[in-house]
Amino acid sequence: MASGPHSSPYLHGSATVSRVMFTVLVALVPVVAAYFWLWGVSILSQLALAAITALIAEATILVLRKLPVRVALLDGSALVTALLLALCLPPSAPPWVVVIGVLFAIVVAKHLYGGLGYNLFNPAMAGYLVVLIAFPAQLTLWPVPDMYDIGAEAGVVVDSTTMATPLDRLRTGRLQGKPAAEAMAASPLLGIFPNGVTTILALAWTAGGLLLLATRTIHWRIPLALLLSLGLFAGICGWLNPTDHAGWLFHLFSGGTMAAAFFIATDPVSAATTPRGQIIYAAGIGLLIYLIRGWGGYPDGVAFAVLLMNIAAPLIDYFTIPRAYGE
Amino acid sequence: MIRLHGFRGGLTGLPGNKEVSTSMPVQRLAIPERLYLPISGVDSLTASIGDRVIGGQQLTNSAPGNSAIWHAPVAGRLVEVVDHPAPHVSGQSVPTLVLEPDGSDEMVDYTALGWSGVSFEELFAVVEAAGIIGMGGAGFPTCLKLSGAGSGMLSTLIINGVECEPEISCDDMLMREQSDKVVAATAKLAALLQVDKAYIAVEDDCPQALSRLAASIQSVKEIAVSAIELVKLPIRYPSGSEKQLIENLLGKQVPKGGFPSDIGVLCLNVATLCAVDDAVTQGIPLMSRIVTVTGDAVAKPQNRRVLFGTAVADLLSSCGGLIAEVDDLVMGGPMMGFALSSPLTPIVKTSNCILVQRAPVLGKRRPIMPCIRCGDCVDVCPAGLLPQQLYWFAKSGEHDKAERHNLFDCIECGACAYVCPSQLPLVHYYRVAKSEIRTQWAQLIKADGARERMQARDERLERREQEAAERRLRKRSQRKISTDNAEPPMSAEVKAAMARAKKLQQAGASETSEKSVLADKSTTPTESARD
Ligand code: SF4
Numbered sequence: 001m002a003s004g005p006h007s008s009p010y011l012h013g014s015a016t017v018s019r020v021m022f023t024v025l026v027a028l029v030p031v032v033a034a035y036f037w038l039w040g041v042s043i044l045s046q047l048a049l050a051a052i053t054a055l056i057a058e059a060t061i062l063v064l065r066k067l068p069v070r071v072a073l074l075d076g077s078a079l080v081t082a083l084l085l086a087l088c089l090p091p092s093a094p095p096w097v098v099v100i101g102v103l104f105a106i107v108v109a110k111h112l113y114g115g116l117g118y119n120l121f122n123p124a125m126a127g128y129l130v131v132l133i134a135f136p137a138q139l140t141l142w143p144v145p146d147m148y149d150i151g152a153e154a155g156v157v158v159d160s161t162t163m164a165t166p167l168d169r170l171r172t173g174r175l176q177g178k179p180a181a182e183a184m185a186a187s188p189l190l191g192i193f194p195n196g197v198t199t200i201l202a203l204a205w206t207a208g209g210l211l212l213l214a215t216r217t218i219h220w221r222i223p224l225a226l227l228l229s230l231g232l233f234a235g236i237c238g239w240l241n242p243t244d245h246a247g248w249l250f251h252l253f254s255g256g257t258m259a260a261a262f263f264i265a266t267d268p269v270s271a272a273t274t275p276r277g278q279i280i281y282a283a284g285i286g287l288l289i290y291l292i293r294g295w296g297g298y299p300d301g302v303a304f305a306v307l308l309m310n311i312a313a314p315l316i317d318y319f320t321i322p323r324a325y326g327e
Numbered sequence: 328m329i330r331l332h333g334f335r336g337g338l339t340g341l342p343g344n345k346e347v348s349t350s351m352p353v354q355r356l357a358i359p360e361r362l363y364l365p366i367s368g369v370d371s372l373t374a375s376i377g378d379r380v381i382g383g384q385q386l387t388n389s390a391p392g393n394s395a396i397w398h399a400p401v402a403g404r405l406v407e408v409v410d411h412p413a414p415h416v417s418g419q420s421v422p423t424l425v426l427e428p429d430g431s432d433e434m435v436d437y438t439a440l441g442w443s444g445v446s447f448e449e450l451f452a453v454v455e456a457a458g459i460i461g462m463g464g465a466g467f468p469t470c471l472k473l474s475g476a477g478s479g480m481l482s483t484l485i486i487n488g489v490e491c492e493p494e495i496s497c498d499d500m501l502m503r504e505q506s507d508k509v510v511a512a513t514a515k516l517a518a519l520l521q522v523d524k525a526y527i528a529v530e531d532d533c534p535q536a537l538s539r540l541a542a543s544i545q546s547v548k549e550i551a552v553s554a555i556e557l558v559k560l561p562i563r564y565p566s567g568s569e570k571q572l573i574e575n576l577l578g579k580q581v582p583k584g585g586f587p588s589d590i591g592v593l594c595l596n597v598a599t600l601c602a603v604d605d606a607v608t609q610g611i612p613l614m615s616r617i618v619t620v621t622g623d624a625v626a627k628p629q630n631r632r633v634l635f636g637t638a639v640a641d642l643l644s645s646c647g648g649l650i651a652e653v654d655d656l657v658m659g660g661p662m663m664g665f666a667l668s669s670p671l672t673p674i675v676k677t678s679n680c681i682l683v684q685r686a687p688v689l690g691k692r693r694p695i696m697p698c699i700r701c702g703d704c705v706d707v708c709p710a711g712l713l714p715q716q717l718y719w720f721a722k723s724g725e726h727d728k729a730e731r732h733n734l735f736d737c738i739e740c741g742a743c744a745y746v747c748p749s750q751l752p753l754v755h756y757y758r759v760a761k762s763e764i765r766t767q768w769a770q771l772i773k774a775d776g777a778r779e780r781m782q783a784r785d786e787r788l789e790r791r792e793q794e795a796a797e798r799r800l801r802k803r804s805q806r807k808i809s810t811d812n813a814e815p816p817m818s819a820e821v822k823a824a825m826a827r828a829k830k831l832q833q834a835g836a837s838e839t840s841e842k843s844v845l846a847d848k849s850t851t852p853t854e855s856a857r858d
């Protein structure tokens with residue numbers, strides 16, 4: 001796109017879209033490292049597949065829409081979408097699941113809505129949701145990391161190399177009427193406990209998130225409001241009914257909570273944009289995550305919660321116009 | 328000591344570059360061959376084309392309270408009125424009075440009241456007659472500022488020595504070189520207005536001005552020194568904007584649509600204060616100002632005292648001329664200035680700076696991307712707006728939504744565009760949207776007038792019918808033809824419509840100084856009264 005009219009200001013700060021996007025990519029390094037450490041090299045091929053699919057899809061669509069390709073490819077936004085999506089999938093996900101998810105994210109969720117800046121839904125979450133609904137079997141089982149001596153460490157015998165996530169077990173346990181603690185106890189993928197795989201991932205997402213905060217790539221409002229809201233509801237429910245509910249620490253450090261708080265809900269395009277609106281938006285996601293985890297049909301509610309609040313974002317913005325100077 | 332309250336939004340870390348233009352003392356610019364005085368906002372000329380005028384002679388009349396009065400900066404002959412490029416963001420040409428100086432220094436015999444002899448009401452008249460408007464950038468008539476405040480109604484006088492933007496140093500130089508005058512005038516004005524407290528606010532990057540002012544406050548013995556406080560502000564853009572300065576000093580905001588006097592404050596730019604002082608103590612009207620010429624494309628950046636009407640080209644050549652290719656001649660600073668359409672554009676009362684930067688600086692622009700709604704612009708907007716939403720509405724022509732999102736509270740400071748990672752020319756969109764909305768208002772007003780005329784016509788027709796019927800009756804009885812004298816009462820009705828239009832316009836535009844923009848294309852379109 002051409003440069004703009006000669007108009008003030010004639011000074012400009014150093015911020016650019018690509019810088020924002022590449023900071024996000026750098027902030028993903030701890031997460032990639034954690035995957036690598038836990039599951040080895042397979043995550044790299046998954047990321048590469050997602051990235052290449054995204055770039056090809058983006059370039060094709062741009063050509064079809066007769067838009068300049070180079071600038072848009074270099075802005076890094078397609079890469080961010082692809083990598084976020086790939087990092088939501090289990091490392092064992094079949095390649096075609098990755099490709100379908102990314103294609104949906106880029107082609108439908110992003111470009112059919114008008115491209116960068118115009119998409120109503122977070123593309124990564126939309127793509128994730130499509131493959132989750134279409135291929136639940138491939139997405140709900142996570143491989144047990146090689147480094148775990150399966151069974152020995154967790155004290156149980158496991159006869160397969162894949163396992164349900166703690167959130168999934170929590171849900172299954174709930175459906176079978178087992179207390180929360182018992183349902184979770186038998187998994188080597190345990191959250192919050194030492195060596196718990198989910199906890200390691202959550203900590204990696206948090207590390208990346210802190211990097212985003214430190215570089216002022218994201219504002220504290222959304223992560224804080226999301227975590228506070230989820231923690232609060234989980235805390236209240238856990239306190240009222242400790243048998244059925246797993247407690248706030250578990251919820252904060254399992255599933256996609258940290259990824260959502262720092263990387264997904266903070267996607268500026270699909271989030272609310274007024275300061276007060278962002279707090280409402282993120283608190284809404286936190287609440288919805290808990291409702292879906294506790295009572296919904298899927299073990300984790302991050303993607304649904306984010307997409308639902310995406311729909312509400314324009315309305316939230318409308319009702320939270322800030323007070324102008326002197327008003 | 329005052330405790331600063333800060334203000335919302337804003338930018339830190341802008342390159343000030345003041346030292347570039349402050350190494351030389353302020354020198355007067357030689358009288359140019361021609362002076363160009365834009366007269367689009369004035370009512371009538373008080374001298375005829377071809378007349379010889381002398382320095383200080385009033386050349387134009389204007390509506391009361393408008394202060395768009397020109398005085399001849401020097402003696403010379405009025406040559407013509409031509410369309411000439413105006414110092415306005417639109418770059419349009421407007422009718423301009425051309426004065427050819429004849430080299431004589433003949434001047435009007437000024438009479439002055441002096442601070443001790445002037446009453447509050449007289450001050451208003453003196454300021455109006457001297458043609459003083461805010462010299463910080465917005466050009467709001469100073470007499471109107473005073474009129475909002477009866478004597479004793481104000482509690483605080485703020486003298487704004489905060490340069491409105493980076494690069495500009497004309498107020499800094501004025502305070503350095505005339506600190507005694509600034510302090511004395513502040514004291515006298517404060518006494519006349521019976522304010523409780525007077526502040527002189529200066530930013531941290533003007534150490535010389537600060538120390539000179541402090542010394543002057545110490546040495547000017549006859550004033551009640553305790554009432555004047557010199558305030559050193561941390562560097563933060565736009566500290567010099569009137570509303571932000573008031574918020575920063577007093578912790579109060581000027582009410583939306585209101586004036587500083589509504590909260591008991593009078594805020595004057597230092598240069599404006601000095602102009603008031605000249606008018607009161609010497610009777611001299613406003614005929615020149617200090618202008619910063621800076622940027623890396625001019626040979627000798629400096630501040631110059633320039634007669635109004637001087638072409639920018641003359642000013643630049645007096646500073647060694649351009650030494651590099653430039654994309655734009657910018658009038659004003661890097662954040663709020665605008666590109667001039669011609670180097671012959673004249674310096675006017677609000678022209679604080681001419682900025683010329685080497686072409687690559689402006690040319691090496693990064694590509695414009697779509698808004699990613701990152702909200703960085705929201706965090707820096709001093710007016711508390713949602714720049715990204717305004718951009719959206721401005722772009723899609725949703726003017727009603729833009730207005731509901733307070734488009735007209737935007738002071739066009741450019742902070743949002745400065746931080747925007749998508750390099751969007753946000754301010755440009757706001758300016759366009761504002762002017763489109765103003766045009767709509769104007770059309771509404773016109774339509775209103777048309778409706779009135781339509782009504783008048785209908786009534787007239789009806790009356791004619793009636794009269795015709797009566798005539799026929801009379802004809803039948805008297806067989807005598809009466810003359811049709813149903814002269815339409817057009818002029819009175821149009822006048823009424825116009826009065827209502829004006830009221831509407833004021834109601835619509837009263838938020839800020841847009842009235843003057845509507846009326847006078849030659850003023851800059853900034854609403855942030857910085858005077
Ligand atoms: S800073 Fe630019 S990209 Fe970010 S929200 Fe504002 S207008 Fe949009």
Ligand code: SF4
Nearest residue numbers: 708737738740741743
């Ligand atoms: S230009 Fe207007 S919208 Fe942008 S930061 Fe300044 S006041 Fe806010």
